[in-house]
Amino acid sequence: MEDTKNVAQPERKKVIFSGIQPTGVMTLGNYLGAVKNWVQLQEDYNCIYCIVNMHAITVRQDPKALRQNTLEAYALLLACGIDPEKSIAFIQSHVTTHAELNWVLACSTQFGELSRMTQFKDKAKRYPENVNAGLFTYPVLMVADILLYQAHLVPVGIDQKQHLELTRDVAARFNNAYGNTFVIPEPYIPDQAHGAKIMSLADPTKKMSKSDDNANAFISILDKPEVIVKKFKRAVTDSEAEVCYREGKDGINNLMTIYSAVTGADFAAIEREFSGRGYGDFKTAVGEAVAEHLRPVRENFDRLMADKAYLESCYKRGAEMAECISRRTMDKVYKKIGFLPK
Incomplete structure (x- = not known):
């Protein structure tokens, strides 16, 4: 009989958790900076992705719009390439352990x-008209979201680093008080090639945001091709005419970053491709490349939204899987703090 004691066991994949709010269609910046990378992570990690609709209500929402936005946000995740057979993808309010651990x-x-x-x-x-207690305490819910799944890694941007630091502090404090309970998560910060920081087309010193008053400042990933090209043609550049990446050329640097992210070309190749050509040619090329890159996302989204039964089956199955994993954590937590079992 073969001795298996000394046979190397396959290393268990680490867990990654991330969530996205259902507050309208994501921008090109959200997609290239985060969600596109989430798709790639599915191959190497156990990924858990969540539509955090409980976080959304810290700002008063129209109920009908919130329901529709939540469904569309879930459909968009799948349209971008999140595979419910590879990852757990669910809606936060469907899993009661989030509120319990909170x-x-x-x-x-x-x-x-x-x-x-x-x-x-x-x-x-x-x-200022709605500074509520939930707005103050929602970082704790964010902590609970992560710790419920014993996540090893959390993809974070600069604006979320403070929340991950809080997560680590609370987890360590709980572990010290009650014994080892939670994995202390680490930030997952992709390299520049896999997590592009996309800036506003109207003001390239600011991050691209869907809340921008200027609709030409951002690209929605569901924008029609002609709209995308038109917005890029209006993008702010500079008074020079040289396509090159260097300090002080914020507009061109941003466009080169976007073009690189959707075509895979590095900056040197982009500079060679557009050497001697004007900004008009370059902006049109970027717009057309982005429109083509997003075409399968738009097509997948339309197909998914036309099949509500399939979407419902996916988010219900995702919630069941998330509930099963997170309930184990909750049972451990309740035992540690002294609650009687049911």
């Missing part, structure tokens, strides 16, 4: 820590 961890989070959260301060200024 309360327990709120009791291990300090008031001062939440007071220092910059996003609370920013949103409180933007929505």
